[in-house]
Amino acid sequence: MKKSAVILHSGGQDSTTCLAWALTKFKNIELISFDYGQRHKAEIRAAQTIAKKLNLKHTTLKLPILKELTKNALTNQSVKVKAGKKGQLPNTFVDGRNAMFLTTAAIYAKQKGITNIVTGVCQTDYSGYPDCREPFIKSIQKTLQLAMEYPFKIHTPLMNLTKAQTVELMDKLGKLDLLKYTHTCYEGISPACGKCPACKLRLKGFKEYGIDDLIYYR
């Protein structure tokens, strides 16, 4: 069993599934969340709740620069959340978000002597986001290794899973119960809207796997 890992934990379904996966792989786990001015800050509270339930260290790191620089539906309340048309980036795409998150996570991890970083990116259903794809992850892993002369290893247990398979993984890990504390809705509301692209994708996964979601919808 590898020793320690930092998990990028947004408080959503995917990163919480990564957390459940990591509990079986690593001895010491630290969770980090990012406050980047996102409209769905509820996810940070969800992350805190889950960390508390599992008695894990949780740190929220502030990256206001993302909101300052970018215009998109996630950091700008006046832009309505919409799915992307074919060949277009969805308007919830935050330029450079995962590059910024992973770089910050790597700096954090290195200060603690940790080489393992876990993130819930997935190229199967979220392929509209270029910074969720495998070529990006491989490239930034090498970039961060070169930047700090440090053997970072980025783990992406969900990379090639469908949303239904992600629910299945959580079921197999015996941690489905944790999902009731997660927050996914882009609108940042609870009960969740059930209509935004994030809610729809989540609901689709549960439906395909054949169980009910554990959170409430409007």
Added chain:
Amino acid sequence: MKKSAVILHSGGQDSTTCLAWALTKFKNIELISFDYGQRHKAEIRAAQTIAKKLNLKHTTLKLPILKELTKNALTNQSVKVKAGKKGQLPNTFVDGRNAMFLTTAAIYAKQKGITNIVTGVCQTDYSGYPDCREPFIKSIQKTLQLAMEYPFKIHTPLMNLTKAQTVELMDKLGKLDLLKYTHTCYEGISPACGKCPACKLRLKGFKEYGIDDLIYYR
């Protein structure tokens, strides 16, 4: 002539030389500086002065996360600036600094439709900093292209120049005069200390090229 470029302009000798180089290559130039809690904030004031002299747009972007996460002589006044011993990173190395700077610069550039980014990193004299070397720059260029599906091009005109050749480049560009507004000293003082690794390297370059530096030393 390519149209536009964003220049990472610290206000130091190297980035000001890059700026002089860029003036011959690009039509529209925007300068950005980073406030990351460095002890030598004087360099930001230097950058502002130079931008004003040349009538260029200058923006200071805040990245306090670097100071929050890292312990080193540049972001921590209580750590004395020291050169690195052989095989060791100097204690002025800020983990992930250039990865963070270039990612932020790329996000900024993309919002303005700019693909060209210019940075004064140099692997010749600063080889103690892994994030100043060519393999890192090539890797992060690819990472950022993948992250945002955008054809970023990172220009590093000083990559293989010695400090003396950097002074020579400025001389050939007819812009030596600009160097009198630059700030290099890690101690953040003016007149410069003349003793820190940054001052020593600067002085060595001028000496080898055979002219006097244009700033004052104690």
